[in-house]
Amino acid sequence: MTAGDSALHHLDSAGMRDFLARFVQIPSVYLPDTAGANESAAAAFVVDVLTEWGLNPTVWEVQPGRPNIVAELHGSFGAGALLLMEGHTDVVTPGNLANWTYPPFGATVVGDRMYGRGTADMKSGVAAMLYAVRALQLAGSPFAGTIRLLIPVDEEGLMIGIKDIVARGYADGAAGAIICEPEEHEVCTAQKGALRLKLHSVGRVAHGAMPDEGVNALTPLIRLLNPIIDLQAELRSTHGDHPLLGKIYISPTVLRAPIGGDASQVNVLPDSADVYLDIRTIPGVNHQRIVATIQGYIDVLCQKHPSYQVALTIIDDRPSTEIPTSHPLVQALRAAHLKVYGDVPPYGGVPGSTDGTIITRDSGVPVVVYGPGHKRIPHQPDEFVHLSEVDNAARVYIHAALQFLSTPV
Structure with missing residues (x-):
């Protein structure tokens, strides 16, 4: 019996499905103004399982x-590479419950599908990676090196969880990372960058019938949006489309004036306003240059209109990532998928950004994104995952880890 066969023999599919159901039934939506609305209970559930398995998890609150x-989990074949496997505990809000056919935290099973918030994004990925590691443990850890599980909070927010994990050195020296997000059988070697900016304008309140007596805080932002939107076309012309990620996008997503006010005061100039920009980039695009370009637009406008006051703030900066298809981790995942499914998986790109962007940005570790579930079902009503895909993802992780960690150092 090969090491892979032994590990597959120890894969507890029934236990994994039960774990996933109980995991989904624990709401882990973070709502800052609601007591208990966080990842604490979900994390405690994971910690109890890892502790029962003797994996001695390290836990701390960000x-x-x-x-x-x-x-x-340390391999029994001695020193070797460090492989990271990563998945988050938080989920997004279910939204309007009337849009759901099944309760969002019910983990309802219909045929091969389990419905519920987080089934695809990404509690199924966490379940698959945990039970893959458990199977390897029960098989005697037949590999060289170490598999390290990273299970952070707040992937759906500003990624404070993975930022803190990396800052504490848990990604240092890793040879590669598998991000277990839902990617629909694709081995995703690239993911878009995300640059979030806020432009804040300060004016002076005045009567709408006498606007010259004040400064309309909204006006400079409107004037800035034109060149900012045109910048999207310039970047596309320079960089083209990425074969796996497509186009660059600059999207104004929020425009507020006055901040904290309401629409009843239509006869008053706003004394404060802001606009938020969601910028999605591809490899080769320099985020610092984008920021400098937009700051240049602000400087020129404020020099022309000295009464304008506009400040730019970087809310978050996640660079795009790309790993060569020849990388051993990519090839290990492709070979593992072939063993499990009988076909060669396509390469793909992640249209959003994952915690992997932070792992690469802050530690230089190459990442691949591969996990169970459809890549476009997350955050929607009636989110679901095929349970057979969760089983197969665990099998893929087993084979990929064994191949990637096959050589002692």
Whole structure:
């Protein structure tokens, strides 16, 4: 019996499905103004399982009620590479419950599908990676090196969880990372960058019938949006489309004036306003140059109109990532998928950004994104995952880890 056969023999599919159902039934939506609305209960559930398995997880709170988890399994073949496997505990809000056919935290099973918030994004990925590691453990950890599980909070927010994990050194020296997000059988070697900016304008309140007596805080933002939107076309002309990620996007997503006001005061100039920009980039695009270009637009406008006051703030900066298809981790995942499914998986790109962008940005570790579930079902009503895909993802992770960690150092 090969090491892979032994590990597959120890894969507890029934236990994994039960774990997933119980995991989904624990709401882990973070709502800052609602007591108990965080990842604490979901993380505690994961910690109990890891502790029962003897994996001795390390747990700490990034913020109150928001625990990160790290655990690892050492191979029995001696020193070798460090492989990271990563998945988050938080989920997004279910939204309007009337749009759901099944309760969003019910983990309802219909045929091969389990419905519920987080089934695809990404509690199924967490379940698959945990039970893959458990199977390897029960098979005697037949590999060289270490598998380290990173289970952070807040992937759906500003990624404070993975930022803290990486800052504490848990990604240092890793040879590669598998991000277990839903990618629909694709081995995703690239993911878009995300640059979030806020432009804040300060004016002076005045009567709408006498606007010259004040400064309309909204006006400079409107004037700035034209060149900012035109910048999208310039970037596309320079960089083209990426074969896996497509186009660059610059999207104004929020425009507010006055901040904290309401629409009843239509006869008053706003004394404050802001606009938020969601910028999605591809490899080769320099985020610092984008920021400098937009700051240049602000400087020129404010020099022309000295009464304008506009400040630019970087809310978040996640660069795009790309790993060569020849990388051993990519090839290990493709070979593992072939063993499990009988066909060669396509390469793909992640249209959003994952915690992997932070792992690469802050530690230089190459990442691949591969996991169970459809890539476009997350955040929608009636989110679901095929349970057979969760089983197969765990099998793929087993084979990929064994191949990637086959050589002692």
